[in-house]
Amino acid sequence: MSTPESSHSSNFIRDLVAIDRAAGKHGGRVVTRFPPEPNGYLHIGHAKAIALNFGIAQDTPGGMCHLRFDDTNPTTEDPEYVQAIQEDVRWLGFDWRGKMFYASDYFDQLDAFAVILIRKGKAYVDSLTADEIREHRGTLTEPGRDSPFRTRSIEDNLDLFARMRAGEFADGVHVLRAKIDMGSPNINLRDPILYRIRHASHYRTGTAWCIYPSYDFAHPLSDAIEGITHSLCTLEFEDHRPLYDWVVAETGAPHRPQQIEFARLNLTSTVMSKRKLLELVEKKLVTGWDDPRLPTLKGLRRRGVTPEAIRAFCEHIGVAKRDAIIEMQLLEHFIREDLNKRSPRVMAVLRPLKVVIDNYPESVVEELDAVNNPENASAGTRKVPFSRTLYIEQDDFREDPPKQFYRLAPGREVRLRYGYIIKCVSATKDPQTGAITELHCTYDVETRSGFVQEQRKVKATIHWVSAPHATQAAIRLYHPLLLPDQAKLPADQDWTRSLNPQSLELLSGCVVEPSLRSAAPGSRFQFERQGYFCVDPDSSSETLVFNRTVSLKDAWAKIEKTQQAPQR
């Protein structure tokens, strides 16, 4: 039973669902739901919930997963978000198969359920102020006290609730509360609020209503109305579960869903809370909700991350009840793994250093054959122009090469990818700054790529771009949003102080091979030896703009780092 029969690894929720199904609970049906409030954009934490809910439905014969907008708070919600959320869920590769709902569609039914509760004496209109209600609620260690209005007659409650609904009262004057137990050790059971007055226009129902149900009332009933069998949510709702069950039972709702909680996703070196994301956007600390530094799905998409990578990540991290913080490197691993298989390779020089091949004829241009993707032979080959002057990466030359540096240095040889072995003859320096401005090299005509007669080995192969054929580009490199080891600032301190001021690195004057000239926004490439990049929508016909999705693993960077770190 617990052996995985699909591509999905199991987890305790899948196990519970399988057990219920085997036992014929809910008639053997499995219906889950993803219930966002349309008050913000989705992020990778939501992706975990989406993958879980839709994944279970997908893997269960006859299983369904609904998309439901929990839009019970008119003051925070916006249709822009309902659109964006649908796009994001679809982009991730999931399909609600027409089962898209809104809690606001249930306002009539919810209202009727509230009346049922009032009639049963299980709900009452409270006329305490918000402050008074808080005072009566007690504390974590002290029980609450009954409101003086708790004993109102059913008739009065019915009348008052009708007048609340009719708009006779201002915001906050009355509230409908469940009559449960003000002494409960579970604060959620101390007569929770079911309805509040809000004279606000709802983006879907307009001004038809001026009372709105709370989450604790609307959510379980929405689940029940839709016939949800397994209502999956995050851990912080664990002690709402008794209330969830109470609402479903006391209203006599026709169906009893089961709430199951799991730990939300946390990732290192980024922020996931709605509040912090919003703050970053509003204070213009990032460029918008789709800033590629953000873990929003829009941001990840713009950065070049694929939905396949996100799904693989979600699958791998599992679902459990213990709080966990997943290392960003794990996400990066799945991004690289996916991009490695699918990305065409091209050559691009991020920080160009001009190279003149002194013994190469000036007027000649050769078209060299380059492999598009060594992981995928069917991707074929392309021609890359080679000429006497070209650009290589500044990092690929060292005037005074350290140990284990295999690249170019005075008197040293290196292979130009798909081309010749060249030897560095001299380096020209800026007399002012001492910076290397130009390299002079010679090439060995015998060593052209593909010529078999000579099998000379060199330690390194470097990428390059022919100078006269180069296409200009701007490239954006992204670094962690947060400074390392700053995750735990004192709570009273401004968290934005832990932001990495260098999270965005803008490179201009980059050069890329000419095959990229007309690359479309969104297209992804591996820049050989550098990383995975995608064309940003900011690209224009004049300037190509690339985002680095993720770097390639860099063995030399590691060596260099350990060389610099003195032994202890």
Add this chain to the structure above:
RNA sequence: UGGGGGAUCGUCUAGCGGUAGGACGCCGGCCUUUGGAGCCGGCUACCUAGGUUCGAUUCCUAGUCCCCCAGCCA
């Protein structure tokens, strides 16, 4: 000090009374016209203390530590 949850390699995660497995990461090697990819090998983990049992990560007891809850947010 109320209630609800949770503790397994550095980080995630499996385990359901019978040699603690996998992934990421890290270290080393092989291979390589990407210091990429791939391949091979290695890496001080069951919170503590008792108990039950032939045998405990698993069951029991008592602790310890961590997370959540006092919105008319979700």
